[in-house]
Amino acid sequence: MILPGFIVLLMMGGILAWIASQKSLVLTRWISLLTVALNFLGALVVWLRQPETSSSWLLDYSIPWIPQFGISFHLALDGLSLLMLLLTFFLGSISVLISWKEIQNRVGLYHFCLLWVLAGITGVFLAMDLFLFFFFWEVMLIPMFFLIIIWGHENSRYAAFKFFIFTQASGLLMLVAILGLYFVNGNQTGIYTFDYFQLLSANLPSDIAMWLMLGFLAAFAVKLPVVPFHTWLPDAHSQAPTAGSLILAGLLLKTGAYGLLRFVVPLFRDQAIAIAPWAMAIGVFGIIYGAILAFSQTDLKRLVAYTSVSHMGFIMLGVFSFNELATQGVVMQMITHGISTGALFILAGFIYERIHTRDITRMGGFWKSMPFLGTCGLVFAMASLGLPGLGNFVAEFLTLVGAWQATHTLTIIATLGLVAATIYSLRILQKVFYGTQAPSTVLVDLSFRERLVMIVLVVSILWLGLFPQPMLNTSQPAVKAIIEASDHSRASAYKPPTQPKLVIKRKGGSYE
């Protein structure tokens, strides 16, 4: 029951926060913070007391939803989704915290949208029914659209529509592919079902499978994003409010990566292998292309957005290398990029609150007046260039070591991306923190709340860099299962989950 509990709690919390805003805005903020924090604790409990199972699946929840069409409300959790949930609730709590002062109008609606985006993301990470998956895919899209358009910056209308159309158009291709899969499988077996585990064993004609896979790939490639489908991202990121950028970079992009791992690779293994060289090449192109574009940007948030494009290239490279090292690297990349890039957006937001511009040519010398902010900026600039000791290094190094087993040329080019990352990361530091400050500006260093957020982020990125193994252990069975699903001879390993053996009891009895 804990799995639907995560989603229901967020949705209820969202409605409650909206209602509470009639009475008190502080109450609204506390309700949303507590809701997400409670979910985080719940996920933490699951993580610390990982149930013993024979397969890679830890928890499973399934009830029929629309049985006539073979649609069920089927949620399941393995190590990969567990890590993604931890990340979602972690960054979710932080996104409430950083909106505390920034958001002053329509606070109730804002928190409703925020929590519903998180609910949608949670659903995406848990749904094991393709119809349900698509449902949650839409649930996370619409509130995000409102977050950008209502609380965004000067050009938010353009950015929000662009984001919506890109995501929706590609999402429709995925819907077509889902329906195609449903009917092809139904025609063959006589069982019409959207259930992920049953569709895994579908025996598809290879030409149809290729088209279906491309449908899925379209949605995930836009979300990830893969160059040349990335252009919604710099606009959406730079126009969204700080929490919106955090959720976009930290979580929404990860749903694309998750989709590749969860659906594209296991459902269409032959086709994925067939397109692997192209997919890796396009990923590596993205690494370099994003890095070069990041260098010339003058809008701080836009710059960070292009670094995301660059970093997400590693995910394409890793996923299509089809080995455990690279895939574990991808999982680490999803977590560490979420934290480090999220932190850079938060820093950009802090600076924006102080000087009301994102233009780095009007910054400089901030180290002197804001040493705390400067130190945090240093840490996350270093994370973004892949300094050992910080989580991103583990992610990128594992991806590259793994990718080396698959391709030499592309791995070499991707490694050169580390030099490009150095160039743009140091440019951020130079433009924002080095140099002399304009004498007229008076800046105050971070407040207690802001410091708290940054300290938590810095500690987690360090922890992930020095002690990544607990994370890697959690994702290992799931990753192995996914890899083996892409290997014909051992495909049987990716079996549907057995019935859940462990029910985690919660105090307070909200769910059990």
Place this chain on the structure above:
Amino acid sequence: MSDLLWLIPVLPFAGSLILIVAGTRLPKPLVPVIGAGSVGLSALITLLIGIDFISQETSPVINQVLWQWIDVAGFSPAFAFHLDSLSLAFIFVITFVGFLIHVYSAEFMSDDEGYARFFAFLNLFVGSMLILVLADNLLLLYFGWEGVGLCSYLLIGFWYQEEKNGYAARKAFIITRVGDTAMAIGLFMIFKTFGNVNIMEIQNQAPNVWAMGSQEATLIALLLLGGAVGKSAQLPLQSWLPDAMAGPSPVSALIHAATMVTAGVYLIARTHVIFELAPTAQFVVGVIGAVTLLIAGFSALTQYDLKRVLAYSTISQIGYMFLALGVGAWSSAIFHFMIHAFFKALLFLAAGAVIMALHHEHDMFKMGGLRKKLPVIYWTFLIGAASLAALPLITAGFYSKDQILWLAWAGEKGNIWFFLAALVGAFITAIYTFRMVFLTFFGAEKTHVSHVPGSLINIPLIILAALSTIAGFIEVPHSFGHLQLFTDFLNPLLPATTMQPGIESTEWMIQLLAAVLSIGGALLAYYFYVMRPTLHTQIKSAVPQVHNFFQLGWRFDSLYDWVFVKPFVYLSNINKNDFVDWPYNSLVNVTGFISRMFAFTQSGILRWYLIGIVLGAILILTLGLLI
């Protein structure tokens, strides 16, 4: 005692952490106590472990695993330390010279507003450097390797408010990162070949895996060399080091002379097994060393800035170490590293004191006559300079450099060209070294001394001066007595150099030649800069292009600017608005256009609708008649 090994790197890290977290709130006198104290304690533990180490009969090895870092599909590097004689030599230099430099900095930096930040970064550097040399696997080594790169960046740009310091810092980081990328690719290859990144395992397995001269071994060795030339500022990645002098002088002494820039030497010595299996790669190491030492030597001859002379000299001296590695004189390279760390740290610290005394004046031609005003600085600087110029018998530099000259000549992998390069380099070294001494300390006083350094600056200088002299006597050549304490200390780990047969008898001739050249160089400098001080300006004005060419470091900066920097910036700037967005925006525009066209037909004017209906009816009827 060996259980305390982990404390050696952890103490400086702890110091750094305290200073970062609480730095500005700490009372000022406490800052250097934490900063220098943590490194001092590390030095003390190093000493205790070192005594323990030497007193044992067999050459011991200490392994210590702290925790498993990563363990994925057989890729399982740990946070684990490995101490043998090679790493002991390095941690000895890092902690002791590091401690002296910290003590010096306590006074040198005392008026700086970033006092705590300075010690925090310096401690972070020492910690990372210790990890680098203690790492038992290549990934942990890479951790330290990048960590020292970060600290180098932070400390070069320590005075961050000036644009040019930030530029120098970024240049250093980016150029070394190019080398690091090569090294990372080397690591991928090593893991693929050995299924492991543990250094000792690689060392043991390599001879079984590869045949002599194997292509893969050569490739890996060259990739590791790529990392080494970046960090050690060797050709073709040397151009960052002269600019790195933008950092405070203690930083130049610690990072850009004594320790970090020799990390490349350490890496090659550490993986010498791979290089021995790849003679081509090892030969390349020698060639790089020989060419670099000459190029940098010529540049050092023409500098005005005192610290830039020392920077080029560092590049040149590390060139000697690479040359030694290239001819298989492993322990000579490490010996020269140690002696160089002593005298070059001394020279940088003394130069820093001079610059501070003269109100941040860097130009040697505006100095002069400091012999009387700053006697301690003068004498210690002179001792350091003598060691750098390798004046015979009394200086440590003579013993370490002589060994390299001899083995470049007599070693099996040596050749006449390596030897000549080293010999010419020795002559140039003596000239630029004494040019520096005479310009700075002799002649008329040109800038007034405003600040006389105190004891915290003087004592480290005196200790380093003593080390720059006596440390040479632990390694005395065959021809006068044959004492090889240092080589024996490293011997089981680093094999002895194979000699060409029947060449021993020529050793004294080589020594005599080297001695004559170094004294000759010093005298030549005396003639040019003391006896005939106008002569060098005449030469300069006679061949200004040549002078500028050398002075600008053989114009490598302009070359890289044209080949790499400008195209990158151009490419980035022309596409700032991301041309990929163009088709999407065009689609939007076309849609909008069509929409407006159709909207035009919805004008609400009845006449138009009627005309439309009539025209449509005619069209349909016409079509109907025609078909």
